[in-house]
Amino acid sequence: MDFALDRQQQYSNKSIASIGVTILLHLLIGYALVTGLARDVINVISKPIETRIIEEVKLPPPPPQVKTPPPPKFVKPPPAYVPPPEVQVNVQPQPNVIATVSSAPPEPYVPPAPTPAVAKVGLACPDSTRIRQSLEYPRQALQNNISGNVLVQFVVGTNGQSRDFSLIRSAHPLLNRAALDAAQRFNCVGQGREVVVQVPFEFKVE
Template sequence: MNFTQDGKNPSKNYVGIGVVILLHIIIVYALINGLARKVVDVIQPPVETQIIKEIVPPPPEKKPEPPKMVKKSVTPPPPKVTPPPTFVPPVEVKVATPAPAAIQVSQTPPPPAPPAPPPAAPKITAPSASSMSGCSQPEYPRDSLQNEEEGTTRLALVIGPDGNVKNSKVDRSSGHSQLDRAALKALSLCHFKPGTSDGQPVESTLKMDWVWKLND
């Protein structure tokens, strides 16, 4: 179709072309819109709707109100009027004053005096054999030498305040009478330092041993 040759007015041709284009557009739109609606109707599933009722909690129970205490007005009884006591005059009572008791004073005897301390023991010193003087030593008897007699003679000598022997005896024998007599005779002639009591010379007894021994 050649529009340029047949028409004399070119503007009319443009109008016809526009109308044709518009019709095409409307047809295409109608087709597209109709198909789209069908597709939506096919794809979209039916929607079920449910009405959910809201659960309303029951109203709280009302606690019963405690009974109200009704104060009863009590009318107090009228006060009792006590009549005044009858006046009784006091009775005079004479009280006898007791005589003062005699005070007994007990005299405690003074405590007994403590006993006197015992007298101090006197300080005694015994005579010593080492102070022997004024005599010769006992001699070995001849028979005792021949018989080779040995032993120890113990003598008991009573020493007077002056230091001399007042009495003597054999306190223990040597086993040989000749040796005992020789010791007693010689030592009874000796002088000793006497024993003392509180510094004063007194009579005392001295026991001394004399040993008889042969020289090898």
């Protein structure tokens, strides 16, 4: 029973101490309000906070590196020139030789051949019109619908013989062959000199 009384007394002592502490806190708060201490604390807390931006300090760029040129290469000087030894050659004297120059006679002058004149085919070859009109159209060219114009040139000699047949304007090989064959059948007449004759042939599929 004494233990219970002691325990109850301890609890009552703690309660009295708590009440005393509470009363003391209220007194301090009231004193602070009266003296304006709390107002100063509020003013300090309510002051704006200043912020500063600290700029990064830029370091100066490093100095450029200077490249040291490599040392010059050592070039070995060329060897000294040594002239070759002189060789004495014994030259035998040559006997005097008399050369005989034969003068050949100059070649005789040959004048160039005169250029043949151009003559009309009807005058040099009177039957050329008849042969051209009766010329048969090449069968293979007719079947393949091949047309074209051919111009044959040849030379008529002083005796009326025809030679040097050539094509001034050509077409299909079948038409060229037919035109040359027809021109070689012409009976031409000499004109007293060589003349050039040109004969046109027209091949047209109707």
